Amino acid sequence: MGGILHIAYKLLVNDRAKYAALLVGITFAVFLMIEMTSLFAGILTRSSATVINIGASIWVMDPAIQTVANTIPLPDYVLDEVRSIPGVKYAVPLYSGGALLKLPDGTYQAVNILGLDDTSLFGRPILDGGNIQDIYAENAFIAVKDSEFYKLENPKIGAEFELNDHRGVIVGIAHVASSGLFGVPTLYTTYNRALQYLPNSRFTISYLLVEPKTPADAAAIKRQVAAAGYLALTKDEFIQKISNFYKYKTGIGTNMLIMTVISFIIGLSISGQTFYTFVIENLEKFGALKAIGAKGHELISMIFFQAAFVSLTGYGMGVGLCAAIIWLARLYLPDYAATITFYNLVLAFLMVVVIAAISSYVGVRKVLKIEPFDIFRG
Amino acid sequence: MAKTAIEAAALNKWFGEGEARTHAVKDVSFEAHLGEILYVVGPSGSGKTTMLSMISGILRPDSGTVKIEGSEIWSLSIDALAEFRLHKIGFVFQDFHLFPRLTTAENVAIPLILQKRNWDEALKEAEVDLEIVGLKNRAQLPPVKLSGGEQQRVAIARAIVSRPDILILDEPTASLDGDTGRNIVKFVREHILTDQRCIVIVTHDSRIYEFADRIVRMEDGKMTGIGRENLDAQ
Numbered sequence: 176m177g178g179i180l181h182i183a184y185k186l187l188v189n190d191r192a193k194y195a196a197l198l199v200g201i202t203f204a205v206f207l208m209i210e211m212t213s214l215f216a217g218i219l220t221r222s223s224a225t226v227i228n229i230g231a232s233i234w235v236m237d238p239a240i241q242t243v244a245n246t247i248p249l250p251d252y253v254l255d256e257v258r259s260i261p262g263v264k265y266a267v268p269l270y271s272g273g274a275l276l277k278l279p280d281g282t283y284q285a286v287n288i289l290g291l292d293d294t295s296l297f298g299r300p301i302l303d304g305g306n307i308q309d310i311y312a313e314n315a316f317i318a319v320k321d322s323e324f325y326k327l328e329n330p331k332i333g334a335e336f337e338l339n340d341h342r343g344v345i346v347g348i349a350h351v352a353s354s355g356l357f358g359v360p361t362l363y364t365t366y367n368r369a370l371q372y373l374p375n376s377r378f379t380i381s382y383l384l385v386e387p388k389t390p391a392d393a394a395a396i397k398r399q400v401a402a403a404g405y406l407a408l409t410k411d412e413f414i415q416k417i418s419n420f421y422k423y424k425t426g427i428g429t430n431m432l433i434m435t436v437i438s439f440i441i442g443l444s445i446s447g448q449t450f451y452t453f454v455i456e457n458l459e460k461f462g463a464l465k466a467i468g469a470k471g472h473e474l475i476s477m478i479f480f481q482a483a484f485v486s487l488t489g490y491g492m493g494v495g496l497c498a499a500i501i502w503l504a505r506l507y508l509p510d511y512a513a514t515i516t517f518y519n520l521v522l523a524f525l526m527v528v529v530i531a532a533i534s535s536y537v538g539v540r541k542v543l544k545i546e547p548f549d550i551f552r553g
Numbered sequence: 554m555a556k557t558a559i560e561a562a563a564l565n566k567w568f569g570e571g572e573a574r575t576h577a578v579k580d581v582s583f584e585a586h587l588g589e590i591l592y593v594v595g596p597s598g599s600g601k602t603t604m605l606s607m608i609s610g611i612l613r614p615d616s617g618t619v620k621i622e623g624s625e626i627w628s629l630s631i632d633a634l635a636e637f638r639l640h641k642i643g644f645v646f647q648d649f650h651l652f653p654r655l656t657t658a659e660n661v662a663i664p665l666i667l668q669k670r671n672w673d674e675a676l677k678e679a680e681v682d683l684e685i686v687g688l689k690n691r692a693q694l695p696p697v698k699l700s701g702g703e704q705q706r707v708a709i710a711r712a713i714v715s716r717p718d719i720l721i722l723d724e725p726t727a728s729l730d731g732d733t734g735r736n737i738v739k740f741v742r743e744h745i746l747t748d749q750r751c752i753v754i755v756t757h758d759s760r761i762y763e764f765a766d767r768i769v770r771m772e773d774g775k776m777t778g779i780g781r782e783n784l785d786a787q
Contacts, residue, residue, distance in 0.1 A: 178672050460650055467639060469667050551646070
């Protein structure tokens, strides 16, 4: 560290009251910004949980679909049509729907049922207990052990329930990459059993899951499906479509944005005000430094260094605090959806840079304005 | 004859615009020599601080020249002038202007640090100068823990730490009680003045006139007298 920056560092950290106020302000702002954006990121991730967990490369659906949770059944012939497209390695149906489960204690619990293609079981979860072959046994279902699992009364293999007056049996316990958004447990079964257990409309296929022969075939498949009047999206495109729905067609995105902006303003107000006071209190000393022989750019580097140091320290503390709070919240609230992503961190970092830049700009203006002659004049 | 340290010629400075325009320093010319203490005295508003600022490279005169050891300082760029002050001129401000959040030694070391000297080396040299001013045992204390006289000595140590040829003291007794102020200037006379250093003191404290070699008297922006005889007349 250059000597002049060493002085700047000491002036900053030795003024404990202001240093603490600056740190608290920026830490709090960063915490709020990351918490808000992480909550939103968590909601977006969970909203695409089925897409993530099934993991198909291409999803074929009705063009009116907005989220994976709202299905519009496809006619059976679409499956044959898609399978006939050159470049399709395979295509399988997926059933996705909601149902009410009657638990052994007599209570009802809403669940999400995913019916996998009977032949391939494409999209099956990773089993923690049980045998995947047992899914073909009578009344067989696999329960997903996620944050909603307890709502099924933590069933063991062999546990029974009722679904539309049908007997169901848990034959496997599995885990998946992402829990769902709506707080309901998930059960996997075969496609045909899902149709057999649940009331259906004329068409029954919720989605077609397609694997292209090569990644380059995806574009041609999408064109062919579009020509048939349906929509084919890659996994990432489908996730993006769902995210866009929650961002732009619900109030969630706007509310989160407002909260993030408010957090930014709070951080800017506290740190800007405190940093301004800090500079004003040291203004005469900066003037004395100028008289002694400090150059303008050296004084500017001192101010920028102080602003950058306190901002980065506050940023680190804010990130740490946010991570700790999310970890604590998840201990007690399994449904807590916040997820800190790289983009949340970058966004908060950029906002902190703006806070530091604005705060130091005010200080720099003051310091550049002070004339050493003013020090002599008192 | 002693070498000329400062040569001010026909210095003029105006402040303000229009009717409020004031001629603060009017055609002031004088010389200060190495090895002497020169006082600039006069009542408030007489222009002595303005004149001091112009000869120390802080306030640009509207006309006239200032030569320090033969070099015209106002032809230098702003950065070069700052560099010049850093190496050639030491300042002791009226209110000391010590950083309360730094230790005494760190305050003294500031000019060396501005000269890009190594931090530890600068602190070591600062302690040498604190020893000169009798405050080595206060090196690690913040200035707020020191008395006014001690703070003044710290400011003097800071001013001499880079071994400047010219030392500027602005009202050195103004913030001190009578005895302390007198002792400080006596100390400067006995321990800080050397054959290779010129000390300029701005003051209106007549109790310390006895320590001056010559006095420049100012009134209404004009120089009304200079010399030893002026001092003897006090």
